[in-house]
Amino acid sequence: MTSEPNRHEGVERVVTSGTFSLDGGTWEVDNNVWLVGDAHEIIVIDPAHDDERIMDAIGDRRVVAVVCTHAHNDHVNAAPALADRTGAPLLLHLDDRLLWQQTHPDRAPDGYLSHNRRLTVAGAELTVLHTPGHTPGAVSLHAPDMGTVFTGDTLFQGGPGATGRSFSDFPTIIRSIRDQLLTLAPDTVVRPGHGASTTIGAESADLQKWIDRGH
Incomplete structure (x- = not known):
């Protein structure tokens, strides 16, 4: 588990390790947990595996x-x-409530996210983009003042997130990437749920082949 502070950018990454389970399988994974804000207040994105470390x-x-x-x-x-x-408050998109209940049947989120909802932290604004496909309620969080977008498992360095398991759909994730993410500025930094960061511009050319497959 590692922490990579980037406080001058208002973004910090904490990497935690654990397992992902779905459809009867379990896999070892490393997750990016993003802390967005400043020295006084933050939003935590995708708290995975280890609350003590976070x-x-x-x-x-x-x-x-x-x-x-x-x-x-x-x-x-x-x-x-x-x-x-x-x-x-713990926030999630309503369309992922069935997946949420598989992990937390006795604890509901405190509120639900919707497309274009704005969250404010440390004077910066994060806009919720509903980007389904990996899951029905998948969202990305665009922080234009920071020049970044947090894409969860929708977009990675090298292409779209996986769509081979329950609740996922390949044409839907392609539409989400095309309509919600590739419209952002090319120099927007993509910070995904796993692995290295990239940019919208770096992924755009390679993603055309995925978009063509999604028609």
Whole structure:
């Protein structure tokens, strides 16, 4: 587990390790947990696996919200504990409620995200983009003042997120990427749920072949 602070950009990455389980299979995974804000307040995106490790990275800052880009267990398994420990509301898109209940049947989110909803932290604004396909309620969070978009498992360095399991759909994720993400500025930094960051411009050319397949 590693932490890569980038506080001059208002973004920090904490990498935590655990498992992802769905459709009877289980896989070892490393997840990116994103902390967005400043030295005083932050939003936590996709708290995975290890609430203690994430709390260490938060320190004494106020958590404005705990946001899940989608409800696969490896993106939400530490969310209730983190929300309870910080007193921050836990937010998820309503269309992922069935997936959420598979991991947390006795704890509902505190609120639901919707397309174009705006979240404010440390004077910066994050706009919710509904980007279904990997899951029905998958969202990305666009922070134009920071020149970045947090894409969860919708867009990675090298292409779209996986769509071979329950609740996913390939043509839908292609439409989401084409209509919601590729319309952003080419130099927008893409910060995904796993692996390295990239840019919209770097992914646009290669994604054309995926878009062609999605028609």
